[in-house]
Amino acid sequence: MKTQEYTVIGTRPIRHDGADKVTGRALYGADFQMAGLLHGFILRSPHAHARIRRIDTSKAAAFPGVKAVVTADDFPQVPERLVDLGEGDTPLSYARGNVLAQGKVLYRGHAVAAIAATSVHVAEEAAGLIEVDYEVLPCALTAPDAMREGAPILHEDLKTKEFGEQTSRVSNVAEHFRHVMGDIEAGFAEADITVEREFNTATVHQGYIEPHNATALWNNDGRILVWCSTQGAFVVRDVTACILDVPVSRVKVTPMEIGGGFGGKIPVYLEPVAALLSKKTGKPVRIVMSRKDVFEATGPTPGSNIKVKIGARKDGRITAAQAYLAYEAGAYPGAMVASGAMCVFAAYDIANVVIDGFDVVVNKPSTAAYRAPGATNAAFATETVVDEIAEKLGMDPLDFRLKNAAKEGTRRADGPKYRRIGCVEVIEAMKKHPHYTAPLGGPNRGRGVAVGFWFNVGLPSSCTISVSADGTVNLVEGSTDIGGTRTSIAMQAAEVLGIPAESVRPTVVDTDSVGFTAVTGGSRTTFATGWAAYEAAQDIVRQMKERAAKLWETDAASVTMERGVFRAADKSMTFQELAAKLDQTGGPVVGRGAVNPRGVGGSFSGNIADVEVDPDTGKVTILRFTAVQDAGKAIHPSYVEGQMQGGSAQGIGWALNEEYWMNGSGTMMNSSLLDYRMPTALDLPMIDTVIVEVPNPGHPFGARGVGEANIIPPPAAIANAIYHAAGVRMDRLPMNPPAIMEAIWKQRD
């Protein structure tokens, strides 16, 4: 592998928005202020499934301080069409129906009506005066429940799509698809050992600390101005325009600083409602969700029912693998089961595969992406079965994985053939790590390993760069910065221009001020928007060579630029010197970059986890945790480590504690941050990181996205560690003390 010397890429500059974020000056969505601001509140359904017979808002509307009340009837009724939600298309009626319920409520917390008032307390009080007459219906809360014959039907018009064909069968199964490769029966016949297990995983939430918020002003010129916390300002613009039935050019979205997203801040919930309230009142309206609203009414990640069967020969070669993935979409179709199916066996080179996926609607909030959506559930199942087979064959679990690892040219059952990937390198780095052979140091302790794969996405990004006379540049881009991407993008421009990262000032702007840029998601921002910045910087270099040529009275083709120095024959000039001479050589220099990159490189990650299981209480303590991931090329290594550590922590929470604990009528019983127990500083050890760099041939600097793959292996690695500590194979998430004790008691009987 060619190693290239970089001056900026691979260094660790301080983030450009750093000072604002440590002094409290950075403005997040809920910090936005405007003269005449009204406060919105959303009335939500107390039932998981009910028909709305009647809504009477008259008493609420008459309450002092209330300025407007809206329901779904206030939305323009436009013909059905598909809208792009940022990570896939959905029928407009679903997008609109999730924003304000029409006819039926499909989950507890489903928005029913909204109020704008002079204060949020007045709005909340008045919401209590809205009378809603519900006909409560039985509910279906899990995939197996909802797939049963005679289960309550959520959408009377939803007919199952099977193997790509529309059937006439009305059911909660929106889609059943199948990937087939090779001959599954022959594959299992060839196996010396076959292990088949069933797994259930609970619904979990992304758990970002900042609740959703939106402020909208329906301006007097007819334009709709929105300030909000979102992973994709252009998605908010497009979905809001669709729901309100106005051209996209009428909506301007300004993304404020965002307090975490992890996929959960891609969907649109509040913006069209705030806009409607603003239209009715002529004033800006701000709506901020409560934490309970965030849990009950935004998109968590699907719970799932999974069966995985894997067969292998005595020599350790996997001969066949079969998966059944039934994912809970929540109220509307779109469980992340397609991506689960892409990832379920993605780490392995297997000739004979069948994967069945089921997208199942249930009476829970409509699910959204959550960091490698669908893949963590699937890997929990696969990596647990793989561990069991390795154990039964008497093989080291990493050697077993290495023997079957996917590599360049391996075909996945869903179609794609891998380009250069780092699966083998990640597993080798795990094997080499001192953690893997360190003594466990006590009883009731065990070590587990697991790997995970996420394919990453490309999608469009835009960027412009203008050169200042002092030799610095202003970089304008449209990707919400959730974890330091202003800097990782600026660094790529700085590398091209041969100037320090600090000489690039990146700004994330509104939808009027930059070309279309897709969501911050799919681990794409450093990869794709970074590439747009790379292109914009190349454009600048090209133009500045022309300026140098003009000054030196030569032709631009004879001018070179390396590390910020322009040269032709015996003449040379630094970027900074030339930047001071732009006015006399033709005026300002502005570069542009607009990309829709195809060269996406998937990322593999792996974990080594040591746990101690208390045999009396079932409590699991994480003693040591190592995360390994292929970054392609780490643009800013600290931020790569940060992604790995953050994804690990979320995966550990998912493994051990987190779940939507639902009662039989569909109420989440733990909808606070006290009871929905996310890991605290006291629950985790330091998280050791190893960045593997197998350059992505599809990116100018070799970068792969690193945001997501890190959440995939933790639950399986911990499950395998629990097995080696306590002798029980866990088949459900979370693996909390009751689940562990139940497994231990069952084993004793």
Added chain:
Amino acid sequence: MHNKVRVQTTINGEPQEFLCEPRQSLLECLRDILGLTGTKEGCNDGNCGACTVLMDDRVVTSCLVLGVEAEGCQITTIEGIARGSDLHPLQRAFLENAALQCGVCTPGFIVTAKALLDREPNPSEEQIRLWLANNLCRCTGYDKIIRAVEQAAQEARA
């Protein structure tokens, strides 16, 4: 309508006087009345720590304190941590250690960590973790936050 109450208090060393409804939390007063939006709301029930402030040197979640309770108190918010135009060593350490990603929990962490270092200039990792268990971060896995606090403590002792 509710009668408003006059509250006299000291915020970040400056005397402050404001009117609030008796039901308004200190968090609301800081953010909506005084414009100090550096203190964040993450849960409004005392569990996330994003709204942490110091009240007469006690660490409190300002969503669980009423505005009227601030009467006569000394309140320190994130806006009062920097020393003029110089960052506080904790703020610098957070930046140098990449101890924030989205940054929305950062004000609360810095305020809690300051209270810890004011009391215990040489905290162990376990002590830092115990104190910071007051605050939730969903982005970092805490590793770099712990290291930032360790570095700030070390620098303060040097």
